[in-house]
Amino acid sequence: xxxxxxxxxxxxxxxxxxxxxxxxxxxxxxxxxxxxxxxxxxxxxxxxxxxxxxxxxxxxxxxxxxxxxxxxxxxxxxxxxxxxxxxxxxxxxxxxxxxxxxxxxxxxxxxxxxxxxxxxxxxxxxxxxxxxxxxxxxxxxxxxxxxxxxxxxxxxxxxxxxxxxxxxxxxxxxxxxxxxxxxxxxxxxxxxxxxxxxxxxxxxxxxxxxxxxxxxxxxxxxxxxxxxxxxxxxxxxxxxxxxxxxxxxxxxxxxxxxxxxxxxxxxxxxxxxxxxxxxxxxxxxxxxxxxxxxxxxxxxxxxxxxxxxxxxxxxxxxxxxxxxxxxxxxxxxxxxxxxxxxxxxxxxxxxxxxxxxxxxxxxxxxxxxxxxxx
Numbered sequence: 001x002x003x004x005x006x007x008x009x010x011x012x013x014x015x016x017x018x019x020x021x022x023x024x025x026x027x028x029x030x031x032x033x034x035x036x037x038x039x040x041x042x043x044x045x046x047x048x049x050x051x052x053x054x055x056x057x058x059x060x061x062x063x064x065x066x067x068x069x070x071x072x073x074x075x076x077x078x079x080x081x082x083x084x085x086x087x088x089x090x091x092x093x094x095x096x097x098x099x100x101x102x103x104x105x106x107x108x109x110x111x112x113x114x115x116x117x118x119x120x121x122x123x124x125x126x127x128x129x130x131x132x133x134x135x136x137x138x139x140x141x142x143x144x145x146x147x148x149x150x151x152x153x154x155x156x157x158x159x160x161x162x163x164x165x166x167x168x169x170x171x172x173x174x175x176x177x178x179x180x181x182x183x184x185x186x187x188x189x190x191x192x193x194x195x196x197x198x199x200x201x202x203x204x205x206x207x208x209x210x211x212x213x214x215x216x217x218x219x220x221x222x223x224x225x226x227x228x229x230x231x232x233x234x235x236x237x238x239x240x241x242x243x244x245x246x247x248x249x250x251x252x253x254x255x256x257x258x259x260x261x262x263x264x265x266x267x268x269x270x271x272x273x274x275x276x277x278x279x280x281x282x283x284x285x286x287x288x289x290x291x292x293x294x295x296x297x298x299x300x301x302x303x304x305x306x307x308x309x310x311x312x313x314x315x316x317x318x319x320x321x322x323x324x325x326x327x328x329x330x331x332x333x334x335x336x337x338x339x340x341x342x343x344x345x346x347x348x349x350x351x352x353x354x355x356x357x358x359x360x361x362x363x364x365x366x367x368x369x370x371x372x373x374x
Contacts, residue, residue: 005056005057005259005260006056006057006058006059006060006090006254006259007053007056007057007058007059007254007259007260007261007262008058008059008060008061008062008250008251008254008255008259008260008261008262009046009058009060009061009062009083009092009261009262009264010061010062010064010251010261010262010263010264010265010268010269010270011042011061011062011063011064011068011079011264011265011268012026012064012065012066012263012264012265012266012267012268012284013063013064013065013066013067013068013070013071013265014026014027014028014065014066014265014266014267014288015027015028015029015030015033015065015066015067015070015288016028016029016065016066016067016070017029017067017070017099017137018135018137019135020134020135020136021134021135021199021200021201021204022134022135022162022193022194022195022196022199022201023196023199024196024197024198024199025065025066026066026266026267026286027065027066027067028066028288030288035071035072035074035075037292038075038292039072039074039075039078039079041291041292041295041296041301042075042078042079042264042265043078043079043082044295044296044299044300045264045265045295045299045300045301046079046082046083046086046262046264047082047086047299048298048299048300049262049264049272049300049302050086050087052262052272052273053087053260053262053272053273056087056260057087057089057090058083058084058086058087058089058090058092059090059092059093059250059251059254060092060093060094060095060250060251060254061079061080061083061092061093061094061095061251062094062095062251062252063076063079063094063095063096063097063116064097065097067097067098067099067104068096068097068098069096069097069098069099069104069107069111070104073107073110073111073113073114074114076096076111076114076115076116077113077114077115080094080114080115080116081115084115093117093118093156093249093250093251094115094116094117094118095116095118095119095120095158095249095251096111096116096118096119096120097119097120097122097160098111098119098120098121098122098146098150099121099122099136099137099138100121100122100123100138100142100143100145100146100147101137101138101142101146102142102145102146104146105145105146105149105150106149108149108150108152108153108154109153111153112153112154116154117154117155117156118154118155118156118157118158118249119150119153119154119156119157119158120157120158120159120160120189121143121146121147121150121157121158121159121160122160123143123146123147123159123160123161123180124136124160124161124162125140125161125162125165125176126140126143126144126161126176126179126180127140127172127176128140130165130168131143133165133166133210134162134165144179144183147159147183147185148183151183151184151185156186156187156247157185157186157187158185158186158187158188158189158249159180159185159187159188159189160189160190160191161176161180161188161189161190161191162190162191162192162193163176163190163191163192163193163221163225164192164193164212164213164217164218164221164222165193165212165213166210166211166212166213168213168221170217170220170221170224173221173224173225174224174228177225177228177229178228181228181229181232186234186243186244186247187234187241187242187243187244187247187248187249188229188234188241188242188243189240189241189242190225190240190241190242191240192218192221192222192240193212195212219363222362222363223359223363225242226242229242235325236325237324237325237326238252238256238323238324238325239323239362239365253324255320256320256321256323256324257320257321257324258271258313258316258317258320258321259271260272260273260279263282263283263284264284265284265291265301266284266285266286266287266288266290266291266292266301267283267284267285267286267291268283268284269281269282269283269284270282270283274307278307278308279307279308279313280305280306280307280308281304281305281306281308282302282304282305282306283302283303283304284301284302284303285301285302285303286303311334314332314333314334315334315373317332318332318333318334318369318372318373319369319373322355322356322357322365322368322369322372323365325356326354326356327351327354327355327356327357328354328355328356329353329354329355330350330353330354330355331353333355333372334373335373335374337374338371338372338374339355339372342361342368342371342372346358346360346361347360347361347364347368348361348368348372
């Protein structure tokens, strides 16, 4: 491996004030948190695992969760300072996910002082009834106010939104997008609502308590989203992510381009190089107490460290890379036998040795990838 190849650092904060009914992330509601103890555990795990990425370029740090804006800014600062000391050089993109409650927005200046230079605000909707359905604690008014505070504190701001919600119309979604675009944000992450097994929404949906828009409506919502945002100067560089040129999320590009990343914290995943030139998929212990105890005992909280085969590496790069507008190099596809049929069907295209999805292919991305990989 090229020693200068960039990598990302993902830091998972597992705590939330409440659990959203659609969320299947590793998040937990806690009454009390020993912030000093958690800070020391993060610093110890980073220091223990740093030799696996010695001499590399730290391109990005991403604080995800959970709700990382519930961290103390001092903890964030300590982690950032430790990472900069271990991997000096290029100034990394440093993103922190935040909820748009007034309490958390008040901490934005502290996170900026800690070194955070990009914030991703979990707006999710600009409709109060939809926010209530999604189990969010903020109102649309609070969300817009928090975005204004974010823009005053950070040069780069992203808003997360969920659409294709029950009874949502194309006109209503267009109105929500218009309100967001008035703020002049440089990046939007827009995800269609999916029902994940193990969440409260899974049981409610199975009981028929609510219905999602049908496939035709979902496709119309997606296509309209692209048209509106392209006209406003934000381009779909990934299936669900839109940015002005130069404001693409550097950290998420590391995932989608199949590069290395170090995962810190409960349930965090990683992709790390091996001394023999191979690659490992790591997964930390999920339960916060289990992770904390193991880090304090052994210095790290990894529960699984599996060697990936060349075929697995190739398949993963296909699955992630086809999400990007830039696509993938044709030669990384493990088996090209199905490629001509998918190109002829209008789902994929090949331009100068790179395979990309077409507009039709993006609407059926999961099926296209499954077909391509067999």
